[in-house]
Every structure is written in structure tokens, then in C-alpha cells.
Amino acid sequence: xxxxxxxxxxxxxxxxxxxxxxxxxxxxxxxxxxxxxxxxxxxxxxxxxxxxxxxxxxxxxxxxxxxxxxxxxxxxxxxxxxxxxxxxxxxxxxxxxxxxxxxxxxxxxxxxxxxxxxxxxxxxxxxxxxxxxxxxxxx
Numbered sequence: 001x002x003x004x005x006x007x008x009x010x011x012x013x014x015x016x017x018x019x020x021x022x023x024x025x026x027x028x029x030x031x032x033x034x035x036x037x038x039x040x041x042x043x044x045x046x047x048x049x050x051x052x053x054x055x056x057x058x059x060x061x062x063x064x065x066x067x068x069x070x071x072x073x074x075x076x077x078x079x080x081x082x083x084x085x086x087x088x089x090x091x092x093x094x095x096x097x098x099x100x101x102x103x104x105x106x107x108x109x110x111x112x113x114x115x116x117x118x119x120x121x122x123x124x125x126x127x128x129x130x131x132x133x134x135x136x137x138x139x
Contacts, residue, residue: 002105006066006134007033007049009103010111013095014047023091027072036073042125043074043088064106068132070096073125082119082126089117089128101134109136 014031018024023045024031030044050067070092074085093113101109111134118129 002062002064002136003049003051003066005103005105006064006101006109006136009101009109010047010049010068010096010134013099013101014045017095023088023095026088026091043072043085045088045092046071046073062138064134064136064138066134066136068111068134070130070132072128073122074127076121076124076126085126085128086117089130092130096132101136103136106136106138109134 011031011033015024018029027043027045028041030036030040032040032044032046034046034048036044036046048069048071050069051065072085072089072092074088075081093116096111097113099111101111103109111132113130113132115131118131120127120129
């Protein structure tokens with residue numbers, strides 16, 4: 001499906017750079033779709049996708065909007081852990097904001113952040129949540 005194609009394109013981007021200092025390294029490879037395993041080690045990143053809108057133009061070409069929620073979880077407690085999670089969020093932002101997406105079935109796509117740094121606590125974790133939009137077209 002078109003949605004699966006966009007998900008795979010984002011996953012590829014998130015997993016591509018695994019060098020020291022990368023987003024992947026900062027979360028020790030703990031990048032999950034939809035939800036993380038129970039009691040997973042922190043920090044971690046959960047990416048979830050929601051189709052926002054599909055516009056068909058005169059029957060054939062398609063504009064496809066996809067909303068993405070990126071949720072980072074870090075250890076609760078110290079201001080250092082919140083600052084470290086903020087540093088990881090910056091890596092995510094630098095990696096994906098205004099990223100030109102290549103996905104099979106689309107001639108172009110663009111990823112843009114629509115909101116950043118929504119901070120809150122969730123039981124024993126500090127959380128930063130960002131929202132992104134993928135706009136892809138096949139014409």
C-alpha cells in the first residue's frame with residue numbers, strides 16, 4: 001500500500017546512519033513502530049503514522065498527506081536526562097526536517113515538522129513528542 005511505502009522510506013532514513021553520534025546510536029537502535037515493547041530500555045523512539053488526507057486529482061494523480069508522531073522516551077529524574085533527551089530530539093529534527101523522501105510509487109515527498117518539543121512525564125519516563133507531516137505526490 002502507499003502508506004506502507006512511506007513507512008518503509010522513513011524507517012530506511014532512521015536506520016541508515018548507525019555511526020557514533022547518530023540518532024540510531026543515541027537510542028541504541030531502539031526505534032519502534034506504533035509502540036515499544038513493555039519494559040524496553042531507555043532511551044527509545046516510537047514512530048506512529050496516520051493517514052491524514054488522500055487527494056485524487058482528476059482521477060489519477062494523488063497527493064498523499066501522512067501525519068507522523070515521533071515520541072522519545074528517556075529516564076526519569078534528573079535535568080541531565082531531560083537535556084540528553086532534548087539532544088536526541090535535535091538529532092531527529094536534523095535528520096528528518098525538510099527531508100526529501102524517496103518512496104516507490106511517488107515522484108516526490110517531503111517531511112516537515114509541524115510541532116516540536118511537547119514535553120511531559122509518563123510514569124517513570126520523561127517524554128518529548130514531535131509531530132511531522134509527510135506530503136507525497138505521484139505526479
